[in-house]
Amino acid sequence: MKVEKTDMLPQKAEIIEIKQETKTNLNIKTFRLRFKDRSQRDNFQFKPGQFMMVTVFGVGEAPFGFASSPTEKEYFEFSVKEVGLVTEALHNLKEGDIIGVRGPYGNGFPLESTEGKNIIFIGGGIGIAPLRSLINYVLDEENRHKYKKIQLLNAFRSPEDTLYCDDYEWWENTENTEVKYTIDEPCEGWSKCVGFPHTLIVEELNYELPDTRVFTCGPPIMIKFVTEKLRELGIDPAEIITTLEMRMSCGVGKCGRCNIGHYYVCKDGPVFTLEQLGEMPDEY
Numbered sequence: 001m002k003v004e005k006t007d008m009l010p011q012k013a014e015i016i017e018i019k020q021e022t023k024t025n026l027n028i029k030t031f032r033l034r035f036k037d038r039s040q041r042d043n044f045q046f047k048p049g050q051f052m053m054v055t056v057f058g059v060g061e062a063p064f065g066f067a068s069s070p071t072e073k074e075y076f077e078f079s080v081k082e083v084g085l086v087t088e089a090l091h092n093l094k095e096g097d098i099i100g101v102r103g104p105y106g107n108g109f110p111l112e113s114t115e116g117k118n119i120i121f122i123g124g125g126i127g128i129a130p131l132r133s134l135i136n137y138v139l140d141e142e143n144r145h146k147y148k149k150i151q152l153l154n155a156f157r158s159p160e161d162t163l164y165c166d167d168y169e170w171w172e173n174t175e176n177t178e179v180k181y182t183i184d185e186p187c188e189g190w191s192k193c194v195g196f197p198h199t200l201i202v203e204e205l206n207y208e209l210p211d212t213r214v215f216t217c218g219p220p221i222m223i224k225f226v227t228e229k230l231r232e233l234g235i236d237p238a239e240i241i242t243t244l245e246m247r248m249s250c251g252v253g254k255c256g257r258c259n260i261g262h263y264y265v266c267k268d269g270p271v272f273t274l275e276q277l278g279e280m281p282d283e284y
């Protein structure tokens with residue numbers, strides 16, 4: 001990949017909407033952006049699973065996956081969990097503020113080779129953000145016919161930690177699509193699933209082999225148990241796809257900050273199959 005100097009320049013983007021997602025101290029907000037420059041706006045293209053480097057001017061830069069679908073032409077979105085310097089600064093911004101965006105970077109989810117398959121999405125917490133970009137892409141009316149059955153299992157700590165509630169009605173009412181929500185522990189008023197996602201795969205998803213591809217993103221511990229369960233069920237590791245979130249600096253394979261073995265997560269990833277992860281040193 002040849003990186004032009006201009007690919008590294010942050011472009012000014014306006015925050016046109018901020019949505020507070022969670023109602024707990026697991027503070028997550030979704031930012032809707034639009035480039036200031038008209039031609040930048042018209043020419044910007046990304047794939048679900050790719051990421052961007054976001055700058056809060058005077059504070060710093062951090063990588064975030066796209067949370068909206070590229071079928072949405074008027075804006076793009078990312079969701080941010082507040083954990084430190086840059087994410088806190090982002091959370092303090094207001095609608096109308098300007099931030100810097102460079103990218104898109106990374107490989108993205110395999111879209112074409114997923115066509116014709118059943119899809120299962122298993123997401124946990126902020127890990128649902130990159131999946132939402134793909135979910136909204138495959139459920140878009142232009143694309144829905146390319147895929148067979150679609151099943152979603154979204155896991156949250158509690159009802160107050162649920163994300164993307166505005167999408168649920170659309171997701172649930174799309175043909176041949178099944179949506180499940182689970183929280184860690186039972187609580188009053190919650191009538192949906194309870195339990196960690198790996199415990200619900202058989203009972204709730206009743207997945208259809210053989211043509212099934214699974215996309216799973218979430219906390220490392222969730223990925224560990226989910227992928228173990230999927231392996232136990234006989235799903236081919238090449239059909240289990242996840243994303244890695246290493247610390248990054250350049251985002252384009254130049255600085256060496258994100259490497260695992262001979263892979264640069266920013267350039268060769270962040271999307272990997274379980275088969276590829278099995279070939280990597282255990283550093284993620």
Ligand SMILES: Cc1cc2nc3c(=O)[nH]c(=O)nc-3n(C[C@H](O)[C@H](O)[C@H](O)COP(=O)(O)OP(=O)(O)OC[C@H]3O[C@@H](n4cnc5c(N)ncnc54)[C@H](O)[C@@H]3O)c2cc1C
Nearest residue numbers: 051062063064065079080081083084085086087245246247
């Ligand atoms: C490809 C990619 C996509 C990402 N997508 C999202 C997203 O959609 N939404 C989101 O909220 N976050 C996402 N992240 C993680 C996000 O980049 C970090 O949370 C952010 O860089 C933290 O910056 P900070 O300055 O607020 O934290 P810092 O002040 O730098 O650190 C605060 C704490 O977070 C830890 N931390 C920082 N970066 C990472 C990291 N990459 N992985 C694990 N722990 C880290 C630090 O060790 C420290 O404990 C993504 C990361 C990558 C690499």
Ligand code: FES
Nearest residue numbers: 249251255256266
């Ligand atoms: S972040 Fe610089 S090489 Fe990946």
